[in-house]
Amino acid sequence: xxxxxxxxxxxxxxxxxxxxxxxxxxxxxxxxxxxxxxxxxxxxxxxxxxxxxxxxxxxxxxxxxxxxxxxxxxxxxxxxxxxxxxxxxxxxxxxxxxxxxxxxxxxxxxxxxxxxxxxxxxxxxxxxxxxxxxxxxxxxxxxxxxxxxxxxxxxxxxxxxxxxxxxxxxxxxxxxxxxxxxxxxxxxxxxxxxxxxxxxxxxxxxxxxxxxxxxxxxxxxxxxxxxxxxxxxxxxxxxxxxxxxxxxxxxxxxxxxxxxxxxxxxxxxxxxxxxxxxxxxxxxxxxxxxxxxxxxxxxxxxxxxxxxxxxxxxxxxxxxxxxxxxxxxxxxxxxxxxxxxxxxxxxxxxxxxxxxxxxxxxxxxxxxxxxxxxxxxxxxxxxxxxxxxxxxxxxxxxxxxxxxxxxxxxxxxxxxxxxxxxxxxxxxxxxxxxxxxxxxxxxxxxxxxxxxxxxxxxxxxxxxxxxxxxxxxxxxxxxxxxxxxxxxxxxxxxxxxxxxxxxxxxxxxxxxxxxxxxxxxxxxxxxxxxxxxxxxxxxxxxxxxxxxxxxxxxxxxxxxxxxxxxxxxxxxxxxxxxxxxxxxxxxxxxxxxxxxxxxxxxxxxxxxxxxxxxxxxxxxxxxxxxxxxxxxxxxxxxxxxxxxxxxxxxxxxxxxxxxxxxxxxxxxxxxxxxxxxxxxxxxxxxxxxxxxxxxxxxxxxxxxxxxxxxxxxxxxxxxxxxxxxxxxxxxxxxxxxxxxxxxxxxxxxxxxxxxxxxxxxxxxxxxxxxxxxxxxxxxxxxxxxxxxxxxxxxxxxx
Numbered sequence: 128x129x130x131x132x133x134x135x136x137x138x139x140x141x142x143x144x145x146x147x148x149x150x151x152x153x154x155x156x157x158x159x160x161x162x163x164x165x166x167x168x169x170x171x172x173x174x175x176x177x178x179x180x181x182x183x184x185x186x187x188x189x190x191x192x193x194x195x196x197x198x199x200x201x202x203x204x205x206x207x208x209x210x211x212x213x214x215x216x217x218x219x220x221x222x223x224x225x226x227x228x229x230x231x232x233x234x235x236x237x238x239x240x241x242x243x244x245x246x247x248x249x250x251x252x253x254x255x256x257x258x259x260x261x262x263x264x265x266x267x268x269x270x271x272x273x274x275x276x277x278x279x280x281x282x283x284x285x286x287x288x289x290x291x292x293x294x295x296x297x298x299x300x301x302x303x304x305x306x307x308x309x310x311x312x313x314x315x316x317x318x319x320x321x322x323x324x325x326x327x328x329x330x331x332x333x334x335x336x337x338x339x340x341x342x343x344x345x346x347x348x349x350x351x352x353x354x355x356x357x358x359x360x361x362x363x364x365x366x367x368x369x370x371x372x373x374x375x376x377x378x379x380x381x382x383x384x385x386x387x388x389x390x391x392x393x394x395x396x397x398x399x400x401x402x403x404x405x406x407x408x409x410x411x412x413x414x415x416x417x418x419x420x421x422x423x424x425x426x427x428x429x430x431x432x433x434x435x436x437x438x439x440x441x442x443x444x445x446x447x448x449x450x451x452x453x454x455x456x457x458x459x460x461x462x463x464x465x466x467x468x469x470x471x472x473x474x475x476x477x478x479x480x481x482x483x484x485x486x487x488x489x490x491x492x493x494x495x496x497x498x499x500x501x502x503x504x505x506x507x508x509x510x511x512x513x514x515x516x517x518x519x520x521x522x523x524x525x526x527x528x529x530x531x532x533x534x535x536x537x538x539x540x541x542x543x544x545x546x547x548x549x550x551x552x553x554x555x556x557x558x559x560x561x562x563x564x565x566x567x568x569x570x571x572x573x574x575x576x577x578x579x580x581x582x583x584x585x586x587x588x589x590x591x592x593x594x595x596x597x598x599x600x601x602x603x604x605x606x607x608x609x610x611x612x613x614x615x616x617x618x619x620x621x622x623x624x625x626x627x628x629x630x631x632x633x634x635x636x637x638x639x640x641x642x643x644x645x646x647x648x649x650x651x652x653x654x655x656x657x658x659x660x661x662x663x664x665x666x667x668x669x670x671x672x673x674x675x676x677x678x679x680x681x682x683x684x685x686x687x688x689x690x691x692x693x694x695x696x697x698x699x700x701x702x703x704x705x706x707x708x709x710x711x712x713x714x715x716x717x718x719x720x721x722x723x724x725x726x727x728x729x730x731x732x733x734x735x736x737x738x739x740x741x742x743x744x745x746x747x748x749x750x751x752x753x754x755x756x757x758x759x760x761x762x763x764x765x766x767x768x769x770x771x772x773x774x775x776x777x778x779x780x781x782x783x784x785x786x787x788x789x790x791x792x793x794x795x796x797x798x799x800x801x802x803x804x805x806x807x808x809x810x811x812x813x814x815x816x817x818x819x820x821x822x823x824x825x826x827x828x829x830x831x832x833x834x835x836x837x838x839x840x841x842x843x844x845x846x847x848x849x850x851x852x853x854x855x856x857x858x859x860x861x862x863x864x865x866x867x868x869x870x871x872x873x874x875x876x877x878x879x880x881x882x883x884x885x886x887x888x889x890x891x892x893x894x895x896x897x898x899x900x901x902x903x904x905x906x907x908x909x910x911x912x913x914x915x916x917x918x919x920x921x922x923x924x925x
Contacts, residue, residue: 375411
C-alpha cells in the first residue's frame with residue numbers, strides 16, 4: 128500500500144515538474160541550430176544496420192520474466208569481446224612472455240579511454256585454457272568518491288557463488304570466507320577501474336585464479352605483470368576509423384590527429400559520422416577541429432583534449448530529448464537495466480537509449496543485459512544537468528529502486544529458486560538501491576514524499592538489508608527510516624524500525640544502544656498489542672543484558688520471552704531461550720537452575736537431532752557442574768560433548784576447547800597419562816579435519832602438559848611443531864606463543880644466552896601484534912641478561 132501511494136504521489140509531481148521544465152528549459156540544453164537532428168522523439172538512426180543492432184540490444188535487455196518483472200539475473204559477467212579491436216599486438220606478446228605458472232596477476236594502467244578494459248576482456252580468451260572455470264568482472268568505480276570498499280567487493284563476490292550466505296560482520300572472518308569461497312573455484316577475476324593498491328590487495332585471489340586489474344595509475348604490488356597503455360599508433364588509429372566509417376576517407380588522418388589517437392575518442396567520432404553519414408567528411412572534420420579549438424587548450428593539448436573534443440562534438444549533435452536522457456543517466460551510480468532507464472529518465476520505449484547506444488555514449492554488456500556510462504562520459508555530462516532534471520531523476524530513481532527492493536524481498540521470502548533469484552536481484556541492483564535510499568535520507572526532512580520513501584526502504588527489505596550490508600550501514604538506514612517515520616507520525620513504521628535497530632546494535636556489539644531501542648520498541652508493542660513484536664523485543668533485550676553482564680535482568684526478559692514462545696509452540700526458538708537461561712543462571716551462580724534449563728534444552732536438541740546444539744549444551748552443562756563441584760557429572764557431560772563433536776561431520780568449533788578442558792581436569796586429578804591421551808586423540812581428530820587453528824592450540828597444550836610433567840625434551844618437540852605450523856599458516860600470535868614457550872624451556876635448562884636471543888624474536892612479534900604480554904617478555908629478557916652477567920662475573924679470573 129505504501130508503495131502505491133508513493134508512486135501515485137511521484138507521478139503527480141513528475142507531471143507538474145515536466146510542465147514547468149518545458150516552459151523554463153534546461154541549463155544543459157543545446158541551441159537547436161547546433162543539432163541537425165533536433166526532433167524531440169529521439170535520435171534519427173540514419174544507418175539502418177547500426178540502428179537495428181542498437182535496438183536489438185535494448186529489446187533483448189527489456190525482456191523480463193512474468194514473475195515480478197525480474198528477468199534472469201546475470202551477476203558480474205564480463206562483457207563479450209568487442210567486434211572491433213585494433214592494434215596492441217606487442218602488448219599481447221609482452222604479457223604472454225612475462226607470465227607462466229600461477230599465480231598470474233596482470234595490471235593495465237593508463238589514461239582513461241585508452242582501452243584498458245577492452246584489453247582486459249581480450250585477455251580472457253588468451254588465458255581461458257589455463258584458467259578454465261568462472262569469469263567474474265567487478266566494476267571497482269575507482270574514480271567515484273563513493274566507490275565500494277574492498278570489504279563490499281568481497282561480500283559481492285562471496286554472494287555471487289553463495290547467494291543465501293549471510294555475511295560475517297567481522298572483517299577478518301569475511302576475508303577468510305572470501306578466500307575459502309574462491310579456493311573452491313577457479314577462473315578469471317577482473318577488477319576493472321580500480322582506485323589503487325589499497326582497493327586491490329585484500330582482493331587478490333588464490334593462485335587458481337587469473338587476476339587482471341585496470342587502473343589509471345600503475346599498480347605497484349609485487350608479483351604483478353604491469354603494462355602501461357598509451358594512445359594507439361597512427362596506423363592503428365587510421366585503421367580503426369576506416370573500419371568504423373569507411374566514408375570518412377581522406378579526412379581520417381586529420382580526425383585521428385584531433386582525437387589524439389585515443390580509442391574512446393576515435394570510437395565516438397567514428398560512430399557519430401556513421402549516424403551523420405550524409406555530411407561531407409571535410410566539413411565534419413572542420414567542425415570537429417572548431418570544437419577542439421573552442422576548448423581553449425591552445426598549446427597545452429593532451430590526450431584529454433582529443434577525448435573532450437569528441438565528447439563535446441557528439442553531445443552537440445545529439446537531439447534535445449536524447450541529451451536530456453543522457454544527462455539524467457548520470458544519477459545512476461553504476462550499471463542499470465533498460466526498464467529502470469525508461470522510468471527514471473522518462474524515456475518511453477527506450478527510444479533515446481537506443482540512440483545513445485548507437486552514438487557510443489552508453490556502453491552495453493550483452494552478457495548481463497545492462498547498460499552504463501563510461502567515466503569520461505559521466506564526467507563530461509554531469510556538470511550539464513540542471514537542478515530540476517537532477518532532482519526529478521533522483522526522485523524517480525529512489526522510487527524505482529524502493530520498488531525493486533520490495534520485489535527482491537517478496538521473492539526471497541518464497542524460498543527455493545525464487546529466494547535465490549530475489550537475493551541475486553538485490554545484489555545486482557545494490558548500488559542503485561543505495562543511491563535511492565541516500566537521496567530519500569538526504570531529503571526526508573524537507574520533503575514528505577522523500578520521508579515516505581526513506582521509511583519504506585527498510586519496511587520493504589529489512590531482511591535483505593541485514594543479510595547483505597554491514598551493521599554500520601544497516602543502522603544508518605534504520606535510524607534514517609525511524610526519523611522519517613517519526614516525522615510522518617507513522618507509529619506502526621516507527622515500531623518496526625525500532626525492532627530492526629536493536630538486533631543490529633547487538634550485532635555491532637553495542638548492547639547499551641540495543642537496550643535503549645528495544646525498551647522503546649517494547650513499550651510501543653505493549654501499547655498496540657503487537658505480541659510478535661513484544662516477543663522480538665524481549666529476545667533482544669535478553670541478548671543485550673547478557674552482553675552487558677546484567678544477568679538477572681537478562682533472566683527476567685528471557686523468562687517472559689519463554690512464555691510467549693511456548694504458547695506459540697515455537698520449539699526451535701524455545702531451545703535457544705532455554706540455552707540462554709542456562710548460561711545466565713550459570714553466571715549468577717544459580718547452578719542448579721542452569722542445569723535444569725540446560726537439560727531441557729538438551730532434550731529438545733536431541734529430539735531434533737541437532738548435534739551442533741547438543742555439543743554446545745553439553746559443554747555448558749559440564750561447566751555448570753564444575754560450579755556445583757559435581758566432578759563426575761561434569762566429566763560425563765564433557766566426554767559426551769567431545770565424542771559427539773568428533774563424530775559430527777566437519778567437526779565442531781568447541782572440540783578443541785572441550786579437549787583442553789578434559790586434559791586440564793585430568794592434570795588436576797593427577798592423571799597425567801589420561802591428560803596426554805585426551806590431547807593426543809584430539810590432535811589426531813583436528814588434523815583429520817584439517818583444523819590448523821585447533822592443531823596449533825593442542826600442540827601448545829601438549830607441550831605445556833609434558834613440561835608440567837618435567838618432560839622438557841618432549842615438550843620442546845611439540846612447541847617446535849607448533850612454531851613450524853604457525854609459520855606455514857601465517858599465524859603470528861601462535862608463532863609468538865610457541866617461540867616464547869621454547870624460550871621458557873631454554874630458561875629452565877639454564878641456556879640463558881639462547882633463551883634471550885630467541886626471546887628478542889618473541890618481543891618483536893608481540894609488539895607487532897600488540898600482545899598484552901610484551902612487557903613480561905621484555906622483563907624476562909632483562910632478568911636472563913642480569914643472571915647471565917652475574918654467572919660470567921663469578922667464573923671470571925680476578
